[in-house]
Amino acid sequence: MDWASAGDEAARILSGYLRIPTVNPPGNETLGARYLAGVLAGEGIESEVLEYAPGRGSLVARLPGSGELPPICLLSHIDVVPAEPEKWSRDPFSGEIDGDGYVWGRGALDMKGIGVLETMAMIWIKRLGIPLKRDVILLAVADEEVDNGGIRYLVEEHWDRIGCSHLVNEGGMGIRDAFFPGQTVFGISVAERGALWVRMTAHGEPGHGSLPVPDRAPERLIRAIQKVAQRKAEPEVLPAMYEVLYRVGQTRKGLERAVLTHPRAVRSVLVPRLMKDPLNRTLISDTVQLTGLTGAKSPNVVPSEVSAIYDCRLLPGHTPEAMLAELRALVDHDPDITFEVISELGSNVSSYDDPVFAALAAHLVLGRDDAVAGPVLSPGFTDSILVRPKGVNAYGIAPFSLTKAELRTMHGNDERVSVENLREGLRILFSTVVDVSAVPGVPLGPDKADR
Ligand SMILES: [Zn+2]
Incomplete structure (x- = not known):
């Protein structure tokens, strides 16, 4: 394989994909699905576009295998979050490939870039005529960013045709200098925190704003918010976290190695530090974030009800019901404070003792002594959380090595991906x-899949 020219081809296809406006809302993902369908059709790969609502299409394409193993799915989402063009240095929908080797545009990292690599991995399997022992299915779905409507529709209405045992999706990524300078850590997401979105409402006697009376709904709500803010998060380190720290620790020496490779030292030395950092805390604890306040009517009216909205995120094994009970206890079971669940989603985990996980981890670091791959928990959820209950082992990885500055462009300004990352990422995915899918013992061609 000539990964350089294969990567350049992927960059050109990505450039066209980034020019298709699939900003959600409204999404218009059918346009993106048709674009990928066209690329596949050019290679003789059939696909279908399934809409759960007008314009909200998802693409399903398949390379058939012998059926010796259940299918593997390569999943991406077609929709992207909005961009503020005036804050970008280039047009976010230009798909421009600049002189420094970057492909620009909203979705370059999250996650049209990965979607194109998954498409190209399918295409290369077809071009090389690789015999398969399982179906390889490409899914590019609508509406990941807002309501997961595309994957929900496929899981609820079309799972009989998909029925995969494994799925590769977004979730983790390779972060340069993640723990130590000069080292890239590829965190493959094996679990995602669940969510409880809840409305906390304070009730009280309504009245005129000119006649202050204590204990009305707004004051009651403020007191309840203060009590919730006193919540003390308990750290809990998942096996996956110990595992990735262990793998990083094995590349170090001395004290660093001693701490990272011993769970007891991780708990006593590292965990207190992680809990002090708001971002790291999300990896080892449930979090409760106030995201809004509602209820004001008019400046001179004391309303009978005012509400606070919370986004609670839950570690695997922690249920939305338990979090709701914790919130009620935090406000001392005040009968004038009520809770209403807006949405709930339980957390789930895939085993990392698995051949697909092992193959991903191996190819991510192949030939590199400056990189480590291991299992991680995603602080937020992706479409994977909706497929794991179907018995699917879902792994999340953007097969890119990203700087912390590049990471901030996801959902931010100046999102772009380097052609180098596309070349490497295609090699890794393919x-x-x-x-995990090819019939063993059949030669691929003169230089096989080595880089
Ligand atoms: Zn995404």
Whole structure:
């Protein structure tokens, strides 16, 4: 394989994909699905576009295998979050490939870039005529960013045709200098925190704003918010966290190695530090974030009800019901404070003792002594959280090495992906899928899948 030219081809296809405006809302993902369908059709790969609502299409394409193993799915989402063009240095929908080797545009990282690599991995398997022991299915779905409507529709209405045992999606990524300078850590997401979105409402006697009376709904709500803010988060380190720290620790020496490779030292030395940092805390605890306040009517009217909205995120094993009970206890079971669940989603985990996980981890770091791959928890959820209950082992990884500055462009300004990352990422994805899906012993061609 000539990964350089294969990566350049992927960059050109991505450039066209980024020019298609699939900003959600409204999404218009059918346009993106048709674009990918056209690329596949050019290679003789059939696909279908399934809409759960007008314009909200998801693409399903399949390379058939012998059926010796259940299918593997390569999943991406077609929709992107909005961009503020005036804050970008380039047009967010230009798909421009600049002189420094970057492809620009909203979705370059999250996650049209990955969607194109998954499409190209399918295409290369087809071009090389690789015999498969399982179906390889490409899913590019609508509406991940707002309501997960595309994957919900496929899981609820079309799962009989998909029925995969494994799925590769977004979730984790390779972060340069993640723990130590000069080292890239590829965190493959094996679990995602669940969510409880809840409205906390304070009730009280309504009245005139000119006649202050204590204990009306707004004051009651403020007191309840203060009580919730006193919540003390309990750290809990998942096995996946110990595992990735262990793998990083094995590349270090001395004290660093001693701490990272021993769970007891992780708990006593590292966890207190992680809990002090708002971002790291999300990896080892449930979080409760106030996201809004509602209820004002008019400046001179004391309303009978005012509400606070909370976004609670839950570690695996922690249920939305338990979090709701914790919130009620925090406000001392005040009968004038009520809770209403807006939405709930339980957390779930995939085993990392798995051949697909092992193949991904191996190819991510192949030939590199400056990189480590291991399992991680995603602080927020992706479409994977909706497929794991179907018995699917879902792994999340953007197969890119990103600087912390590049990471901030996801959902931010100046989102772009380097052509180098596309070349490497294609090699990683293609090699992984071939490893776990190809009939063994059949030669691929003169230089096989080595880089
Ligand atoms: Zn995404």
